[in-house]
Amino acid sequence: MALDPRFCPTLRRRTNWAIMALPYHRIIVKIGSNVLTQPDGFPDLARIRHLVAQIAALKKEGKEVIVVSSGAVASGRSLVQVPTKADAVTSRQVLAAVGQVKLLATYAELLAEHDLLCAQVLVTKEDFRDRVHYLNMQNCFRALLRNNIIPIVNENDVISVTELMFTDNDELAGLVASMLNADALLILSNVDGIFNGDPKAPGAELIPEIEPTMNSFSSFVTTQRSQFGRGGMITKCHMAHKVAQLGIAVHIANGKTENVLPRLLAEEVANTRFQPNKNASSKKKWIAHSDLAAKGAVHINSGAKEALTAAGRATSLLPVGVLGITGTFQKGDIIRILDETGKALGLGLAEYGSDKALERLGHQNQKPLVHYDYLFLTADIS
Ligand SMILES: Nc1ncnc2c1ncn2[C@@H]1O[C@H](COP(=O)(O)OP(=O)(O)O)[C@@H](O)[C@H]1O
Numbered sequence: 272m273a274l275d276p277r278f279c280p281t282l283r284r285r286t287n288w289a290i291m292a293l294p295y296h297r298i299i300v301k302i303g304s305n306v307l308t309q310p311d312g313f314p315d316l317a318r319i320r321h322l323v324a325q326i327a328a329l330k331k332e333g334k335e336v337i338v339v340s341s342g343a344v345a346s347g348r349s350l351v352q353v354p355t356k357a358d359a360v361t362s363r364q365v366l367a368a369v370g371q372v373k374l375l376a377t378y379a380e381l382l383a384e385h386d387l388l389c390a391q392v393l394v395t396k397e398d399f400r401d402r403v404h405y406l407n408m409q410n411c412f413r414a415l416l417r418n419n420i421i422p423i424v425n426e427n428d429v430i431s432v433t434e435l436m437f438t439d440n441d442e443l444a445g446l447v448a449s450m451l452n453a454d455a456l457l458i459l460s461n462v463d464g465i466f467n468g469d470p471k472a473p474g475a476e477l478i479p480e481i482e483p484t485m486n487s488f489s490s491f492v493t494t495q496r497s498q499f500g501r502g503g504m505i506t507k508c509h510m511a512h513k514v515a516q517l518g519i520a521v522h523i524a525n526g527k528t529e530n531v532l533p534r535l536l537a538e539e540v541a542n543t544r545f546q547p548n549k550n551a552s553s554k555k556k557w558i559a560h561s562d563l564a565a566k567g568a569v570h571i572n573s574g575a576k577e578a579l580t581a582a583g584r585a586t587s588l589l590p591v592g593v594l595g596i597t598g599t600f601q602k603g604d605i606i607r608i609l610d611e612t613g614k615a616l617g618l619g620l621a622e623y624g625s626d627k628a629l630e631r632l633g634h635q636n637q638k639p640l641v642h643y644d645y646l647f648l649t650a651d652i653s
């Protein structure tokens with residue numbers, strides 16, 4: 272029995288969570304703004320304390336935990352007035368810059384009560400677009416985990432404004448999960464999971480499992496957002512589906528439910544699980560999230576499209592099937608793969624530059640432009 276009942280009163284009554292049914296080892300826990308924030312917009316300290324106790328319980332079970340936590344803006348609100356004469360973007364920057372310090376200090380203090388150490392990791396979308404930044408981040412995360420330190424990740428809200436921002440921290444959590452090849456991503460929101468309609472509507476039912484083949488959510492997920500949330504449930508669904516396609520289980524659960532984390536792992540609490548695709552290759556994970564890094568595009572003919580998208584086949588993209596090239600790229604760059612109509616099919620790592628590719632265009636018996644191992648087709652995920 273490794274769960275420590277001293278810091279989790281409910282665990283005193285219910286002790287068999289140590290036998291966690293879901294055998295995840297490396298777990299990303301994403302905590303949404305609404306979980307950490309009171310209705311007045313200020314941080315909910317009692318909630319953070321309880322979540323920290325649960326994280327500590329997972330750590331005692333030997334799990335690796337990476338936290339993606341929102342809440343900087345809410346914490347800032349508790350310290351400073353929205354700056355006068357500042358526009359919305361500047362106000363948010365100031366609140367987040369001030370609030371992030373408090374948010375991390377709160378986590379650090381509460382985790383220390385469990386003899387745990389945390390580290391702050393602030394990132395921008397750019398850091399996932401740049402291969403060197405990506406590898407640097409990955410290296411740091413791995414070192415932190417090796418040293419039993421809990422990374423607490425948030426967007427660098429000072430740098431990330433308007434079009435440079437992640438859609439929301441769910442997107443960031445998905446990127447971190449795939450970068451670290453996590454076993455599971457647990458998204459804590461203010462609802463029990465995904466419902467087959469508006470969760471507040473009478474008769475709406477929770478969907479416990481979402482199969483990898485299910486990829487359309489708009490018929491039952493509305494664009495409605497929670498009070499302090501940014502992306503909403505529909506963006507959560509798309510991200511969750513994409514991450515599950517990469518072989519990582521994604522659960523959406525209610526962060527306000529008592530002991531939600533150990534109970535989720537013990538399969539004792541309502542939630543929605545996106546079933547992971549067990550055939551996913553880890554090599555493709557960076558490519559899958561590299562859309563913004565793409566340097567150029569290739570248009571392929573219908574025969575090539577058919578070959579690439581045929582189920583159960585591992586086919587590389589050959590120059591014979593390429594109709595045209597847009598932009599310039601070098602060997603090792605990410606390129607977009609488009610069909611004849613310009614529809615995006617996926618992304619790949621170029622085996623050679625656009626100059627060579629142009630020479631080989633439409634020619635048979637040439638080296639693949641994109642090797643299958645470095646090809647990520649969106650057709651598989653949308
Ligand atoms: N079918 C649905 N099932 C569950 N929640 C939904 C659904 N459709 C819309 N929502 C809304 O999504 C909200 C959660 O998303 P979001 O605002 O992004 O929260 P967070 O701050 O946790 O990221 C819920 O509060 C709910 O109002």
Ligand SMILES: N[C@@H](CCC(=O)OP(=O)(O)O)C(=O)O
Pocket residue numbers: 302303304305340341342343344345367425426428438439440441499500501502503
């Ligand atoms: N980076 C922001 C959170 C932004 C955000 O995406 O929040 P959420 O929609 O709750 O995932 C903050 O710390 O306040």
